[in-house]
Amino acid sequence: MTKSLFPGFDGLMTLSRREGVDVRPTLLRVLTDLYVQTSTHSDDEQRQFVELATRLIDQVDDATRAAVKARLAVYPHTPVPILQKLGLVATQEGRRIPLAREIPTPPRAPSPAREPTEAEQRMAANMAMQPKEAAEIHDMFFRAGASERALILHNLAQTPLKAAPRIPTARAKRAIQILEMAAIAGDTENFAFELGDSLILPSRVAAQIVDDAGGEALAVAARALDMPSPVFQRILLFFKPEIGTSVNAVYRLSRLYDRLVDRSALVMLAAWRGSTLAVTRAKYQPSLHDGERQRARAGAGQTRPGVQPGSAPAVRKGTGGSSER
Helix, strand or coil: CHHHHCCCCHHHHHHHCCCCCCCHHHHHHHHHHHHHCCCCCCHHHHHHHHHHHHHHHCCCCHHHHHHHHHHHHCCCCCCHHHHHHCCCECCCCCCECCCCCCCCCCCCCCCCCCCCCHHHHHHHHHCCCCHHHHHHHHHHHHHCCHHHHHHHHHHHCCCCCCCCCCCCHHHHHHHHHHHHHHHHHCCHHHHHHHHHHHHCCCHHHHHHHHHCCCCHHHHHHHHHCCCCHHHHHHHHHHHCHHHHCCHHHHHHHHHHHHHCCHHHHHHHHHHHHHHHHHHHHHHHHHHHHHHHHHHHHHHHHCCCCCCCCCCCCCCCECCCCCECC
16 A cells, blocks of 8 residues: 555655664655645545654654644645644644734835945036037927937936936926916916026026927926926917817827926926026127237237337527527
């Protein structure tokens, strides 16, 4: 019977009969491993396992009993008598005792924020956007088409350039309310003024954003204010009739707005601000340069008189009208 049900078990059974060799722990472990390898057992296999295991459980050491108990506790087809023998079910009811809940591990304390090194601070400072770079990004964005603008905004999220700081929440909420009311009323002037004031942009750039026919610039400005998507869609419908009357245009800009990340909008906002400084420098530098050059030419063209005032000797005349030497 043993040979047909558990192949390879006869040798251990023979060895267990010898004096001085305690193979009962090994027998119980091997018997348990063989039993849990398959999910189904015949009645004879189950009966023989119960007979052998119940006898060996009382004859092995605590370590072996604990190891076997752990294996059979998670095996779904352990016979009820074995479960009762190991104390895994109540003796009267024959139900499996629920396992204890896993002890939750305490969450790891957050590591303290590391102060950036001096080299990292210098690198971050060097990443600040220069006026020339800001002007190039500004011009490239407004010259690009719809698909190119989407690609530019996607790449800005990965750039190491320094982004503009976030607009304070209270100021942004107030601006969103004013912009929505101005859009519904069709008040372009107040809309552009509030947009420039809340984003700290000059009137020239604010007007360029408002007048942009594609609508991507307006989406960037709205994202910089963290405007809710439904509000942005209402502004498109009321404030931009050339866009609001086109279902495809509204859908395209709404999809762009939902995918637009905050960092891309804030980097573009920094470019809009920096481009103003570049334009200002370009406007006043030639006049200052010409003024310096003209002053230099005027200084070089002036000649000193041969006789300085007060340096010539005085000429005295006599009573007779002739000059005396």
